[in-house]
């Protein structure tokens with residue numbers, strides 16, 4: 001919950017023109033019973049130093065640089081469906097594998113159910129990430145993102161067979 005302001009700051013950067021969630025939206029979603037959120041943060045100063053890593057000037061040790069959230073849907077006693085609510089990585093550290101790491105951690109424990117998500121048409125980095133994690137396109141929601149009216153691609157990952 002204490003990360004809600006930092007999540008909203010990243011959200012402002014990556015969804016500036018797409019109705020970004022506010023701090024309060026993050027609090028409300030984190031507070032829902034059936035949601036789970038993950039935070040991605042840089043290592044602390046001591047660990048960075050012992051690994052010999054020097055951060056670029058505008059990044060702080062321990063800083064939140066990404067987040068992801070998922071909701072469980074469906075009735076009790078039934079195999080649930082899941083819906084990915086959000087995932088984002090700070091633009092300063094995108095393209096380094098953190099988005100994939102966040103998504104795979106978010107999907108842990110969801111193997112028995114189908115997982116759905118909506119993604120803005122044309123958001124190729126996200127669509128590519130989802131496709132390489134087992135999601136396929138199952139539909140389009142016309143005008144889903146308001147007020148801009150952009151279409152959403154609906155993607156689904158089917159239950160993963162037990163090995």
Ligand SMILES: CC(C)(COP(=O)(O)OP(=O)(O)OC[C@H]1O[C@@H](n2cnc3c(N)ncnc32)[C@H](O)[C@@H]1OP(=O)(O)O)[C@@H](O)C(=O)NCCC(=O)NCCS
Nearest residue numbers: 014087088089094095096097098099100119125126128129
């Ligand atoms: C989508 C997002 C979370 C990916 O995070 P990331 O840390 O940059 O991604 P990764 O470095 O882990 O890359 C994972 C895969 O995503 C895809 N990808 C990432 N950046 C890409 C780009 N610029 N162009 C095309 N595909 C890209 C690739 O498939 C990549 O796999 P590869 O490295 O094996 O080719 C990030 O781009 C982001 O925060 N975007 C803004 C928020 C957003 O659109 N969220 C999704 C809402 S549905």
